[in-house]
Each structure stands twice: as C-alpha cells, then as structure tokens.
Amino acid sequence: MFTILIVEDDALLLDALTGQLQQQGYGVCTASSVPEASALLQAQAVDGIILDLGLPGADGMDLLVWVRSHIAGLPVLILTARDGVDERVRGLNAGADDYITKPFNMQELQARLQAMLRRARQPAFTHAASAPGGQSISLGPLQLDPASQTAALGGVALELTQREWELLELLVQRCGEVVTREDVLAAWRASPPEPGQAAATLNSNALEVYVHRLRKKLDPSSLAIRNIRGLGYMLAKP
Structure with a gap:
C-alpha cells in the first residue's frame, strides 16, 4: 500500500482528499505547513507527496526544494491555485513530478498520482536518496555520499562547509539544469544555519561567495559551475 503525504492548509479540501485517497486504498498522512511536513518526512517514510504552494508561514516551494x-x-x-505559466515552469524546474491547478477533477488527480508513483518505481526513474543509507552519487570524477554528506574529487576528499555541501548536492542532482538563486536560498533556509551564521546573511551576495569557493574546489576537474544570467547557476555535464 502506498502512503501519501498531503500538505494542504485548507481543512475542507484536506479532508476530502484524505477520504478519496483512503477509499482508493492509499495510506494517508497530512500536514498543513512546511515545518510540520518536513518534521513528518524526517520521522517516517512516504511514497509520494501532494503539495499545495500557498501555505501559511513558508511557501510550499520551500518544502519542494528541501525534499x-x-x-x-x-x-x-x-x-495549487497558482495557474500561471511562470509558476508551472518554476515548480517543474524545482523538481516537481507533476503540476495540477485548482479547481481540479478528482479522477484526473488520482490518475496522475498513480502514473507518478508508477514512474517512480521504474529503474530508469530511481534516484539516489539523501536519507541515511542512501546510495552514493557519481558525476565524472566527483562522488557524493548523501548519507555522510561528504564528497570526493578523484578519490580525494573535499573539505566542504554545510552550505557548500548543500549547494553542491543541489547542483549535482540537477546537473545540466538551471538552479535558481531562489532555489538555493530556500534550501539553505530550510536547514539549520552554520555555526556563527545568522539567517539574515543568507542572500544573493553570500551565495556568490559560496559559488566562488565551490568553483575553486572543483577547479582540478572538468566540472564547471556556469552563471546563467538573470536566472542562477548550472553544473555543466562533464
């Protein structure tokens, strides 16, 4: 039985979705905010997420980046109710597997959910997870171990700060795709700060510094972090 996490702050819609999915044989757990959802994801395993973006306190996009x-x-x-093309593109580029706008048809949602879960179980769509016990990720001479949050270049360990690790992992997972500044900053804000670092220092200027430092550490390899003007960064495929 698949277990689905529904992240939705509309109590009536949450109840309706929960009832419909349970009737279809799904296990369901729920959250109404980003902190509640991230805490639940760290406490138990789920097979998929239905995510609203307009959540209280923090945007659902922050949770997507964290996931x-x-x-x-x-x-x-x-x-979500956000039906603009820019929002759809942003959501899909941030890593969403599908995007449905409200109001929606329940049968269509169930069909898309089933298709999404089916694709995720196929070998071609499996990914290395960053949870404890997750598999290592290799990209050219670079190897990442999400379980221990360590990286090595050509077999030599890289000395990375927590922020550098999070930036590198995000770039590697989306190698060949644009990672926006907002995506990186959202991922940083969703994780504990580095020692001595205030949340207020997480801005575009700080990001430029971390990108520069990470570039220098990758210099011995064929891996290059490119600036995509007006958008963000992209780790070029080796």
Whole structure:
C-alpha cells in the first residue's frame, strides 16, 4: 500500500482528499505547513507527496526544494491555485513530478498520482536518496555520499562547509539544469544555519561567495559551475 503525504492548509479540501485517497486504498498522512511536513518526512517514510504552494508561514516551494535536497527520488505532485505559466515552469524546474491547478477533477488527480508513483518505481526513474543509507552519487570524477554528506574529487576528499555541501548536492542532482538563486536560498533556509551564521546573511551576495569557493574546489576537474544570467547557476555535464 502506498502512503501519501498531503500538505494542504485548507481543512475542507484536506479532508476530502484524505477520504478519496483512503477509499482508493492509499495510506494517508497530512500536514498543513512546511515545518510540520518536513518534521513528518524526517520521522517516517512516504511514497509520494501532494503539495499545495500557498501555505501559511513558508511557501510550499520551500518544502519542494528541501525534499529534493534530502529525499531526491520522492515523487511530488503540486496541487495549487497558482495557474500561471511562470509558476508551472518554476515548480517543474524545482523538481516537481507533476503540476495540477485548482479547481481540479478528482479522477484526473488520482490518475496522475498513480502514473507518478508508477514512474517512480521504474529503474530508469530511481534516484539516489539523501536519507541515511542512501546510495552514493557519481558525476565524472566527483562522488557524493548523501548519507555522510561528504564528497570526493578523484578519490580525494573535499573539505566542504554545510552550505557548500548543500549547494553542491543541489547542483549535482540537477546537473545540466538551471538552479535558481531562489532555489538555493530556500534550501539553505530550510536547514539549520552554520555555526556563527545568522539567517539574515543568507542572500544573493553570500551565495556568490559560496559559488566562488565551490568553483575553486572543483577547479582540478572538468566540472564547471556556469552563471546563467538573470536566472542562477548550472553544473555543466562533464
């Protein structure tokens, strides 16, 4: 039986979704905010997420970025009232597997959910997870171990700060794709600060410093972090 986490702050919609999915044989757990959802994901395993973006306190996109940084292969279906093309593109580029706007048809949602879960179980769509026991990720001479949050270049360990590790992991997981500044900052804000670092220092200027430092550490390899003007960064495929 699949277990689905529904992250939705509308109590009536949450109840309706829960009832419908349980009737279809799914196990369901729920959360109404980003902190509640991230705490639940760290406490128990789920097979997929239905995620609203308009959540109180923190945007659902923050949770999506956190999931992609910590549980890379977990399927996520965005269910939101935001129907603009830019929002759809942003959600899909941030790692969502599907995107449905409200109001929606329940049968269509169930069909898309089933298709998403089915794809996630196929070998071609499996990803290394950043949870304890997750598999290592290799990209050219670079190897990442999400379980211990360590990286090596050509067999030589890299000395990385927590922020550098999170930036590198996000770039590697989305190698060949644009990672926006907002995506990186959201991932950083979703994790504990480094010792002596205030949350207020997490801004674009700080990000430029971390990118520069990470570039220098990758210099001996063929891996290059490119600036995509006006958008963010991309780790070029070796």
